[in-house]
Each structure stands twice: as C-alpha cells, then as structure tokens.
Amino acid sequence: MKASKLIVLLILIISNRVYAQGNSIKAFPSPAIGSALVLPQIQVVPIKDVKNARNYELYIELPEDYSEHNNKHYPVIYYTDANWHLEMLSGSTEYMLEDVILVGISWQLDVNEALKKDVGAHLSRFRDYSMSKHSNPEIQNKYQFGQANKHVDFIRNDVIKYVENTYRTDPNSRTYFGYSLSGEFGAYILLTQPDTFNNYIIGSPTLKGEIDYLSELNTKFGPFDASDVNSSLKANVYVAYGSQEKAEVTEPIDAFVKLLKQRRDNGLSVKKEVIPGDHGTAFPTTAVHSVAWLSTLLSPVVPDNYDVSFWDMPHLNNPYVTTTPEDRNDGILVDTLAVNSKDRDAFLNLSKAIFDGNYGNYDALLISHKNKLVFESYYKKGRINLPHGQASAVKGYTSLVLGRAIQMGYLSMEDLHKPLTHFLKDVNTETLTKGYEKMTLHKALTMHGGLNIDPDKWQVIKTDSTRLKGQGLVQALLEESKPITDESQTYLYGNYNPILVMSVIDAVVPGTAQDFIKTELFDKLGITNYKWSNHISGLPEAGWRASIMSRDMVKLGNLVLNKGQLNGEQLISVKYLKNATSGLVKPAIDWMPKHYSYGYFWYHTPVTVGDKTYDATLAWGGGGQRVIVVEALDLTIVISGYDRDDDKIMTPIFETVIPAFVQ
Structure with a gap:
C-alpha cells in the first residue's frame, strides 16, 4: 500500500503536473486510454444533494487500521475537486498523517451532457465553488457561477452528516482542502459558516475581485470580542500560493490574509506560505506542506525540525490530557496521578474548561507530585516539545541564575x-x-x-x-x-x-552570562530546547523574551521544591533561595493580589485549604506563565498561556488542584 502511494506521490511532485484550475472555461484534454489507477481502501459512495436534486460521489479512504480499533475516532479531511486531488492527498497523508479519513467530493455527475462534452467532467465546479456571479451575462447563464452557498449547505447537511453517521469520526477535527477555485470556496465557507470545519487549507484561491465581498462577510460575522467565544472564527487556516503567480492573483490573497489577521481573533490561527512555482506547479508542494502543517495541530508533539513562530502555531483540535505522562527520557520522572476519583474527574473537567476558553487563553497545565510528573495537558498552541514564550517568569529564572553564582562562590x-x-x-x-x-x-x-x-x-x-x-x-x-x-x-x-x-x-561569572546560564543551570537540568533573547546591551534579557518548554518549567519548579538540589548536587544556595522565595516586601500596587508578597523576583502567597494554610511560591509571567511550588505538599504546578486577564486561572489552581493533594 505504502509503496504504491509513494510512487504516486513522487510522480506527482517530480512531474509538477499543471492543474489549470482557475476561473477558466477551457476544456481539459481527454486522458489517454488505458487502465485506471485503483487504490485499495477507496470506497466510492453515491450521494445526493437533496435540496437541489444533484448527484455526486464521495471517494472515501479509511486508515489501514480502521477495522482493528473499534473505539478509535479519526480526523477527517474533506476535499473538493476530488478527481484531481485524490492521489496527491492520499500519498501525502500516508506518510505524514496516517490516522485520518479522506473524503473526496466529486463534481456533479448528472450535468448537461452537451456542456460536459464541451467543458469537461469538472463543469459543476464553476457553479459550486464560486461565490459571485460572472460579469458576462452569457457566460453566467451558461455556467451559473456564484452558488457556493448552495454547495456548502449540501456539504453540511448531506456529506458531513452521512460521513459522521457512517464512520467513527472526530467531529472536532474536520479539515477542508481546496485549491484554486475550490480554494476560493474554502475562503467563502470560512467567512460564512466557519464552524463547518476546524481547519482550512486554502491553496492559491481565485480571489480576484472578491475582497470587498469577503470584507462584507467578515463585517456581517462581527468583530472579535475576547469576552464572547462565539465571536471567534475558531479555525486554523493555511493559505499558500505560487511564487511565480501573477500579482493579480497574489495581491488579493495577501489582502485576504490581512483581513483575517486584522480580526486579532484569539481563536483564529493563520499561516501563509509562498510556494516555489506557478499556479499549477505549486500544487504538489502545497499539498505536502499543508498536510505537514495539519499534522502539527492533530498531535501534541511536533516534528523536531518544525520551525514556526509561536503566533503562527495552529490550535490543537482537541486537548491532550493524560494522568499517566510518558517518559520521554528528558530528565523528568513520571508516575500515575494518585488522587481520589472525585478529584481526578475535577481535573479532567478543568481541562475541558481550559480548552473551551472558560479561563482565557492557556496552552498547558502540568502537575508534578513528589518530583514526578503525574498530570500533563496541552491546549491551543501548547505542544509537549515546543518552547513556550515566557514574559516576566524570566525574572524568576534570572533569580535562580544569581543563586547559582552565589552557590559557586562568585x-x-x-x-x-x-x-x-x-x-x-x-x-x-x-x-x-x-x-x-x-x-x-x-x-x-x-x-x-x-x-x-x-x-x-x-x-x-x-x-x-x-x-x-x-x-x-x-x-x-x-x-x-x-x-x-x-x-x-x-x-x-x-x-x-x-x-x-x-x-x-x-x-x-567566568565567560559570559549567556554561557553561564547554559552550562551552569540549563545544561545541568537537561534544558536544551530553549531561546533566551539578548538585550540591546548584549546581555541576556533578564525580565522577559525567553521561551522554554512546559516540561522544563517543571524542572525549574522542582529545583526550587528541592531547596536548590539536583541529584545530590547543591545547584542553588539554600540561604539565597530561602530569601528569594519568601515574602520580603509587600507591594501596594493595584494589579497584584493583596495576599501576594515579593521576594527576589519570586512571589509568595498563602493558600488556605480547609483549616490549614500552605505557603506557595511562584514565578509569574504576564499572559499566564507560572511555576508554582507548594513545598509542604511536594507539589509543582506549571501553567502556560497568553491571556490578558491572567489571574482568573488561579482560582481553579487554588480551589481544585492544590486541595486534591492535601491528605
């Protein structure tokens, strides 16, 4: 199976066969007579657009292990222009995204035979995928442009319902793939009925003359309001076009991307990529790259070579939550969450609430008990192996660097x-x-x-x-x-x-501060995947602009929990660390909670559970990065986020998480 698909994939990429899919009415040359390529596991299912009495086919390809896992639900990629895109998407997903169902939607079968003979089997795409009527009345009368609204209703009411009623699908992981005119169709769906899909792959969309209309659709949907989750488009969007395409094609696409980004929509992630080639030759690479992009939002682990800015990171379609974290050989000890069933259910409910955005924009919640990671969860932009931006939590890390210098006698x-x-x-x-x-x-x-x-x-x-x-x-x-x-x-x-x-x-310190941070703190903790920006002075930033993985934040918290010791070695001065994590001063400022005090770049607060009070110390970065240590309970809690109202998340931390570990 894989060998045949690899051959297909290589042939398509090497040949760069041209897909002249624009808003053109040229006839396609007839294929040479011969045997058709038949791919195993493809089911051809007739389906009717009931409302408009039009007949289509679905080309459904199930994962190889589908029949072996009766309780497993799969993401679905729906794609139009199925006859053209089937082979490329089948080959790409086989090697980068095996556990996915592919659903190709054909062109209308029962069309006017004379026109079909004149134009080709793809006749209906001009009508179904276009959002506006043609300016030429004669052409409009012949091809009936501008019925995208009817086609999306067909997909919602007939196609998706059939697929989800027939197969084990994940309704939170629907993806649309469209290229050229069917890319235009994807842009239309996104701004009219965005909940149709969770992810949109829009390749070289034909948006010439449509930006004003798309702007109107965006206005009708309404502006994004962080306090109203229904105001978000809630979508991951990948947009691409060829580097050699004409400006009349690329400029409207750039305007469309700008329109999306100007929403400043926390639930909307947009990535634009310029692919080498023209409108036709860019297609194979677009398919491969977009499937690779899609794989990063269906898994909590991204490829090691994945390089994308934090703000371009797509949102996970589903939260990743485990009470038995995986041993990743990264210096983190793991165990199973050992709390009563009521508290365990409360943790899972909290995870769902975080994913739903009830507490703002958060990407991770990790809990370490007795120096072992027992709960690990990721949401939105969070990934297990991807560094997360740190704001003022960096101040707390800087304090530990100073404590290391003191321990070493400098x-x-x-x-x-x-x-x-x-x-x-x-x-x-x-x-x-x-x-x-x-x-x-x-x-x-x-x-x-x-x-x-x-x-x-x-x-x-x-x-x-x-x-x-x-x-x-x-x-x-x-x-x-x-x-x-x-x-x-x-x-x-x-x-x-x-x-x-x-x-x-x-x-x-000997050498530079950059070297010292690396060799004397991070290397010893096994923290290797991080970024720590420099100030204009050339010094490492001391108060923000660093990125580390959430698991590595746990390591820093456990170092504080263990009074500066790591594997029997005293890394941080005990006396210094005691001062750093104590409430030395009581700031009188509006934004800091009244029960907080401040040490050496670390905060201190009492946490009351029943009739007992426990001391908690934390590094706190604006947007919601926190490393929280409760020594009396052997507890380290890490949260990562990018929320404006970043104190709201602390209520469930104090009222749900910490009490679960009180004996």
Missing part, C-alpha cells in the same frame, strides 16, 4: 547589600547620579532600585547600542537617573531592575 550573601557598582569595574562612578551607591542587588531584586529617568529622553538613549553595550547600560542608567534617595527606593515593578541584576551576573 558572589556571597553579603554582596547582595553592596553597591552594584562594586562589581562593575568598567563603570565610571564620577559621572553617576547622587545616591548611586544605594542601588544594591537586594534593592534591585525586590524592585526597590529607585531609578527615576525621564521616559522621553530614555526612548532616544535605549536605541544607542554603542553607548549601552555591556556595562555601558548601567553607566547610562545611573547617569540619566535623578538622585536615588530613600524616598525613591520604593517598590516599582520592572524599572530596569532585572537587567541591572543580569549586569552583575555577567560581570562576576
């Missing part, structure tokens, strides 16, 4: 109270603002640095990479600030404090 606990400039030998103290010596590591770590810099002036300075290089950053900050006084050293979140701490780390 700094002492007493050094936390010395002026920063004591460690920065390249800084000229003669030009610094009055009171600069009040700026210490302790003050910076607790957000009490006291800098007061004119923001407009700094807007200009912060782009000067020459002046800010290395310790020049601290030089500039302490030169441009107003005098630092006891009164100015009050809690002010951010305010350059994290990068000041990173400046000291870079100054005292």
Whole structure:
C-alpha cells in the first residue's frame, strides 16, 4: 500500500503536473486510454444533494487500521475537486498523517451532457465553488457561477452528516482542502459558516475581485470580542500560493490574509506560505506542506525540525490530557496521578474548561507530585516539545541564575547589600547620579532600585547600542537617573531592575552570562530546547523574551521544591533561595493580589485549604506563565498561556488542584 502511494506521490511532485484550475472555461484534454489507477481502501459512495436534486460521489479512504480499533475516532479531511486531488492527498497523508479519513467530493455527475462534452467532467465546479456571479451575462447563464452557498449547505447537511453517521469520526477535527477555485470556496465557507470545519487549507484561491465581498462577510460575522467565544472564527487556516503567480492573483490573497489577521481573533490561527512555482506547479508542494502543517495541530508533539513562530502555531483540535505522562527520557520522572476519583474527574473537567476558553487563553497545565510528573495537558498552541514564550517568569529564572553564582562562590550573601557598582569595574562612578551607591542587588531584586529617568529622553538613549553595550547600560542608567534617595527606593515593578541584576551576573561569572546560564543551570537540568533573547546591551534579557518548554518549567519548579538540589548536587544556595522565595516586601500596587508578597523576583502567597494554610511560591509571567511550588505538599504546578486577564486561572489552581493533594 505504502509503496504504491509513494510512487504516486513522487510522480506527482517530480512531474509538477499543471492543474489549470482557475476561473477558466477551457476544456481539459481527454486522458489517454488505458487502465485506471485503483487504490485499495477507496470506497466510492453515491450521494445526493437533496435540496437541489444533484448527484455526486464521495471517494472515501479509511486508515489501514480502521477495522482493528473499534473505539478509535479519526480526523477527517474533506476535499473538493476530488478527481484531481485524490492521489496527491492520499500519498501525502500516508506518510505524514496516517490516522485520518479522506473524503473526496466529486463534481456533479448528472450535468448537461452537451456542456460536459464541451467543458469537461469538472463543469459543476464553476457553479459550486464560486461565490459571485460572472460579469458576462452569457457566460453566467451558461455556467451559473456564484452558488457556493448552495454547495456548502449540501456539504453540511448531506456529506458531513452521512460521513459522521457512517464512520467513527472526530467531529472536532474536520479539515477542508481546496485549491484554486475550490480554494476560493474554502475562503467563502470560512467567512460564512466557519464552524463547518476546524481547519482550512486554502491553496492559491481565485480571489480576484472578491475582497470587498469577503470584507462584507467578515463585517456581517462581527468583530472579535475576547469576552464572547462565539465571536471567534475558531479555525486554523493555511493559505499558500505560487511564487511565480501573477500579482493579480497574489495581491488579493495577501489582502485576504490581512483581513483575517486584522480580526486579532484569539481563536483564529493563520499561516501563509509562498510556494516555489506557478499556479499549477505549486500544487504538489502545497499539498505536502499543508498536510505537514495539519499534522502539527492533530498531535501534541511536533516534528523536531518544525520551525514556526509561536503566533503562527495552529490550535490543537482537541486537548491532550493524560494522568499517566510518558517518559520521554528528558530528565523528568513520571508516575500515575494518585488522587481520589472525585478529584481526578475535577481535573479532567478543568481541562475541558481550559480548552473551551472558560479561563482565557492557556496552552498547558502540568502537575508534578513528589518530583514526578503525574498530570500533563496541552491546549491551543501548547505542544509537549515546543518552547513556550515566557514574559516576566524570566525574572524568576534570572533569580535562580544569581543563586547559582552565589552557590559557586562568585558572589556571597553579603554582596547582595553592596553597591552594584562594586562589581562593575568598567563603570565610571564620577559621572553617576547622587545616591548611586544605594542601588544594591537586594534593592534591585525586590524592585526597590529607585531609578527615576525621564521616559522621553530614555526612548532616544535605549536605541544607542554603542553607548549601552555591556556595562555601558548601567553607566547610562545611573547617569540619566535623578538622585536615588530613600524616598525613591520604593517598590516599582520592572524599572530596569532585572537587567541591572543580569549586569552583575555577567560581570562576576567566568565567560559570559549567556554561557553561564547554559552550562551552569540549563545544561545541568537537561534544558536544551530553549531561546533566551539578548538585550540591546548584549546581555541576556533578564525580565522577559525567553521561551522554554512546559516540561522544563517543571524542572525549574522542582529545583526550587528541592531547596536548590539536583541529584545530590547543591545547584542553588539554600540561604539565597530561602530569601528569594519568601515574602520580603509587600507591594501596594493595584494589579497584584493583596495576599501576594515579593521576594527576589519570586512571589509568595498563602493558600488556605480547609483549616490549614500552605505557603506557595511562584514565578509569574504576564499572559499566564507560572511555576508554582507548594513545598509542604511536594507539589509543582506549571501553567502556560497568553491571556490578558491572567489571574482568573488561579482560582481553579487554588480551589481544585492544590486541595486534591492535601491528605
């Protein structure tokens, strides 16, 4: 089976056979007489458009193991222009997406024979896939353009209902594939009845002259409102066209993609790709690439070489939830969730609520108990092996890097109270603002640095990479600030404090701070798949702009849980870590919950369960990245998200997750 499909796939790619599928009325040449290719497992099923009394066929291909797994439900790819696309999609999915049902929808069978002889068997596609009537009355009368609305009703009411009533399908994983004119049909479905499919593959759509109409459809659907889940298109969209296609083809496609992205729709993921070739030769590669893209949203594991920006990552069609996490040989110990059935059901219900968006936009929830991962779940853009963007949680990781430097003797606990400039030998103290010596590591770590810099002036300075290089950053900050006084050293979140701490780390450790983070913390924890961006100064960012995997966030949390020890080695100073995770200061700021206090870039809060109170410490990044440690319960909880109201998720964490582990 696979060998025959591979031959078909290679022939199609190598030959780059041309699919002249535009809004053209040219007749196709008759195929040479010979034996037809018959693919095993293809079922040809007659089906009728009941409302419009039109006859079609479905070409249904089931996975090879379909009959062996009676309880398994499969994603479905529905594709139009079935006669043209069957072989390519069959071959592509066989090697990249085996567990999927393919449903090809033929052209209408019972059409006017004279026209069919004149145009070809594909006659009905001009009527069924186009959204607007033709401007030429004679052509319009002959081919009846602009009946996409009727065809989508047929697909919804007859095709999908038949398939889902007959086969074991996953109704949350429906995909549409269309190319050229049938790509236009996909764009029409998306903006009229988006819930028809979860995923849309739209190759080289013929959108010339249709952007105004698509904009009108978008307006009718309404703008996206984060508080209203029904305002979202809730779709993953892949759009492609050939690099050699004419501007009159590509410009409307670009306008369509822009229209989708301007919705700023959290439930809508859009990826555009320009494929080498013209309108015809780009087709085979479009099919292969789009199937590869589709595989990334049907599985919680992406290919190791998958390279896409976080914002282009498609949403999972279904949540991935397990109470028996897999041992992936990544340094994470695993076990089975051991809580009572009521709490287990509560976790599963919470997962469904997260996936449904009841708590905002979250991608992962992981729970480690007694240093073993016992619950692992991914939603939306979350993947097991894909780094997730980190905002201010990076501050917490920076704090651990400093604790590592102290443990290795490059700094002492007493050094936390010395002026920063004591460690920065390249800084000229003669030009610094009055009171600069009040700026210490302790003050910076607790957000009490006291800098007061004119923001407009700094807007200009912060782009000067020459002046800010290395310790020049601290030089500039302490030169441009107003005098630092006891009164100015009050809690002010951010305010350059994290990068000041990173400046000291870079100054005292051998090599660079980048090297130190890698070799002395991340390598030891087995964290290899990560990104940590640099500041304009050349230093690693200390407060945001990093990405690590959710499983690796668990490793950092467990390091805190174990008082800085890893496999018998003391990585982080015990004394430092105690200060870092304690409530040293009580910030009086509106956005921080009143029961939170602050240590060294880590938060502290009491959690009450019944008549008992437990101390929780956490690294917290805006958007919902949190590493939560409850030492008394041997518990590490990780959540990853990109939500604006990122405190809402903490209610179920405090009321559902943590209480389940209280004996």
